[in-house]
Amino acid sequence: MKQIVKNLTHAFRRFKMANVLNIVGLSISFASFIVIMMQVSYDYNFDKGIKGYEHIYRVDIVHGGGQKQAVISRPFAELIFKSSPRIEAGAISNPFFGGELFFGIDKAGVISYYKEKSIFVSPSFTNVFHFDIVEGEKDVLNEPDKVLVPKSMAEKLFGSETALDRQLKLSGKNIYTIGGVYRDFPRNSSLQNCIYIAMPENENVNNWGNWNYNVYIRLNGNNPVDTTLLNDNFRKNLPEDLNIDFSKGSLQFTQLPDLHYTTDVLYDNSPKSSRQTIAVLFAIAFVIVIIAAVNFMNFSVAQTPMRIKGINTQKVLGATDTGLRLSLLAEAILISVLAYLLSLALVFLVSRSPVADMVDMDIALRSYPVLIGMTAALAILTGILSGLYPAYYITSFPPAVVLKGSFGLSPKGRKLRNMLIGFQFVISLVLMMVAGFMYLQNRFMQDSPLGYDKDALIVTDINNNINQSRDVFTEELHSFSGIEGVAYAQFLLSSSEQYMGWGREYRGKNIQYQCLPVDPDFLEVMGIDVVEGRGFRESDKDTENGVYVFNEKARSDYDLELNHRIDDAEIVGFIPDIKFASFRTEMAPMAFYVWGTQNWGRSANYAYVRVKAGSNLGAALQHVKEVLDSIDPDYPFHVRFYDEVLNQLYEKEQKISALITLFSLIAIILSMVGVFGLVIFESEYRRKETGIRKVLGSSVGEILALLNKTYLITLSVCFVIAIPIASFAVIKWLENFVFRTPIYWWVFVLAGLAVLLITLVTISWQSWRAATANPVDSLKTE
Structure with missing residues (x-):
């Protein structure tokens, strides 16, 4: 063990950059694995903490x-x-x-x-x-x-x-x-x-x-x-x-x-997730660890030109291949365990960073003893698997050949490394494509037309005191010149999956629809058009049983007609199919309804305040707060702009999208670090070839093209492979939404160009160093 620690200390001093990148990459990957698996555990074990859940x-x-x-x-x-x-x-x-x-x-x-x-x-x-x-x-x-x-x-x-x-x-x-x-x-x-x-x-x-x-x-x-x-x-x-x-x-x-x-x-309001999202997160967790392990292997192999003489000198002095390989394997395990311990500190820091807001669970290590133990075992396994091939490869060259100053690069080893680099490219491309479509879906849900005007709109909850002083409240709001209109409703539009469901008889058959009670000014304040019939009137409140305005979905499903009645409440108009619920659900039959004199519910729960175009929105919001406070100073009203309602509705998707994007970037960065390791290996192995080409008249540009060509060809092949994989994943994920963004071709192209740019920057820097080196330095050993 003492000799292993000594060798590891020597390797750290001699190969600082490679070992620092190894430890940083592995620690980030283990920390990412822990955080992602916490979220996976949160969703996978949902409701399983309730005693007897299997019988409920x-x-x-x-x-x-x-x-x-x-x-x-x-x-x-x-x-x-x-x-x-x-x-x-x-x-x-x-x-x-x-x-x-x-x-x-x-x-x-x-x-x-x-x-x-x-x-x-x-x-x-x-x-x-x-x-x-x-x-x-x-x-x-x-x-x-x-x-x-x-x-x-x-x-x-x-x-x-x-x-x-x-x-x-x-x-x-x-x-x-x-x-x-x-x-x-x-x-x-x-x-x-x-x-x-x-x-x-x-x-x-x-x-x-x-x-x-x-x-x-x-x-x-x-x-x-x-x-x-x-x-x-x-x-x-x-x-x-x-x-x-x-x-x-x-x-x-x-x-x-x-x-x-x-x-x-x-009408299902229970918290939701999707098995596809859990599967994606689970896959990303292991992919990040695999990429880090591959990088570990790549950097170990990249050290071959620098370590091979020392290793084979030990062979000449009597060291056995088995002993050397076990020593190198122990180094790899120790590095991996050290990275694991560092990852625990990183998770602790993450729990106090903005990343903690992207997940639903509490990031506390003490709450996940099994996961922490499992990650420790994974770290040891990563060290073993990542160290096996480099330990065998570095000790595989005959001492006489190495001590002369040259060694070979086996075709099988080169093929394996190209396959590993291809794996990293495919993963990076797939993750970037998936993250792109998740972002577009979130934008689609927030920016798509809803069928009403959500801009310059302030909403607030109201209580019984406001309801009893509604006329005073409305009048005080209009004292601010920027307030254009005020309306009241029982529910907050587009804040939920479904709303109050009513079952009623119409023409001898039972019909089901979602009912949203409002006051007569609601359609006008919200900018909702009536396509047939009329909107609400103030006099509708004085009817005995109230009146309905249905959407087109209800009209087509139940053959509703103007001026017909449902339980003595008249149908006075029809509106387009506005998005009154979330984009996760299908368009459902719904009706806005104004209560009549004989109905049981006349109180509203929310006020909608329309601000005039060009008015100061901040001042209008403050005015609403002041008016509420003047009527009921003790009640904590929640006053906000309407955009905040939509943000809250899709908060889960935004968090998951941000989480996947973050860890996709981590995976991509780790992949590029792996590419960098192989470039170092290639450039060291081909130093003499590069020197000879320069002596024979090759330009720096020609040498750069030669060194980069293999990676660009590999990336092109991986791009073709990644497209169907990403398409399948995106299509499955979009099945969670009834209304979804199209599958744009340019997202795949942009992802490919982004990975290409990162790859070119990564490999060109090291290749340029090799191409511009003095050929005398690479040829003097011959």
Whole structure:
């Protein structure tokens, strides 16, 4: 071991650049591997941190035409729960209500205000999902006005004091009492760490047409779910007088972890990823390590001309080939282990850098002991595999030949190195092409026409105080000359996958559409054109049942006609198919709706403020904040420009795209470092040839062309190979989006030109040094 360390120290002193590049390259690759695998683990194990996840399913409806939806009416849910003895427990949640709860807490006579996430669920929710209770009882949702809060929120609100029986005071006289505190669910979980509130016991209990609930069941036993039997039992229990034809429909049972990858279901608000993205990240993680290992091998081989005399001198003095090879292999392993230890420090630094914002999980080494151990084993394996060939190659030359001052370059060795360099080129090209299309898809989603005017638009959430003073609020906003119009709506347009789903009867058949309640000024403020009929009028609020304006998709799917009625609400107009949801989902039937006098919902949740062209947007935003503060100074309103809404909607894609782009660049840089290592080897091996050519009259340009020709030919072949590989990967990834960017040919060309430019810069510098060297220095040993 002492001799190995001595040899390694000597090698570091003599070949500083090569060894520094080796250690830096390997440490970056191991750090990249750890960070990427953290993200892969986050998505792969999504929802698997919930106890008993393998027995929990969400129940979706599959309509006769194949369309799926994640929301079901409450009476349907109750029938599902009773349909089989295998269903141990069932529960529902309402994804459209709850949101952020604004409340006050009395602390020694002083009211402190908070705004926290909440969700309404049935009391049986804690029977389906395991809540690890640290204070109180899990069944408190059966008690009136009792709620469950996560431990992190309890500590935020009350510090080290107990949260049990503390009161959350809402506006008016409403009060919730904390009946239980549960241990936080993992970050990679569909269950939110929020306030869980029991929905009213009789809410829509007999309303078959109100499709607003996600339905979950827990099955007993370990056998796979028999969906056919569950569907048959469900149909048998349907009331005969039910005005819904379910003969062609069915129930779909999706196991909890699979929800993370399910993208073909309407009204599905569970967090999403794609198996293709996980596969891409997984591949990149190993590709980066492989590239670094290849580079390690290349630099070791590149040192052959400089180390070969010393190695063979040891042979003459009695050293065996086996002993020398084991010594060189041990050097490689030590370098790899040293790089691994450095990579742990790099991961720690990454956790405190902007890169941490690109991933969903917490970058903390202590949270991934298995991954850290696996990477250590990978580092040792990398050292072994990367050191085997150079150790064999350097010791393969006869001492007599080497000590005369020359050695050979075997055709097989040269072919292997060209194959390795080709592998690096293909990977670099594929990653750059894929990263290019990911960027274009993100741009496409953000910049494509939405069917309404999103520019110069400010949005803010509003509360009950603003709703009660809406006329005053609107008037105060218009006191700023730059404000052109103000509109109100229940939902924030283009902020979600789907919205409130309504099932209604039209001409004797049941129709399903997404309903977005708005005020009469909404279409005008948003710049949405009416293609037939009319827009909303102020007088529509005074009708008994309100009025609809549907999109073209709804009209074509259900043969809707102007002036016809749906549950006594008149259809007054049609608009184009605007992008009211995300680009991940298909265009769905939808309607804007103005409430009538007999409807249950008249309050808005959001205000849309249109700013005049040429006005100061910053001043307008500040004015909106000041007006809100003057009406309700305690409430933390979220005022922002509309572009921020779209950025948040596609935040996941932007993060993954940035992550893949970053590590693609790392892979490309590492590949070029490998090319640099081989160029060093080639130039050292061909020094005498270069010197002879110069003596015989070859110019520097001719020598540069000769030295670069092999790499350019290899790159051209790799470019042709990379195109179909990248195309396949891009097409599979784009399948996650209904609306997607075209496959532009110029992206492939630009990627090829970028890698070509990097390659030319890399190889030309070393080749130029060889081409301009004094031929006397390379020929004097002959």
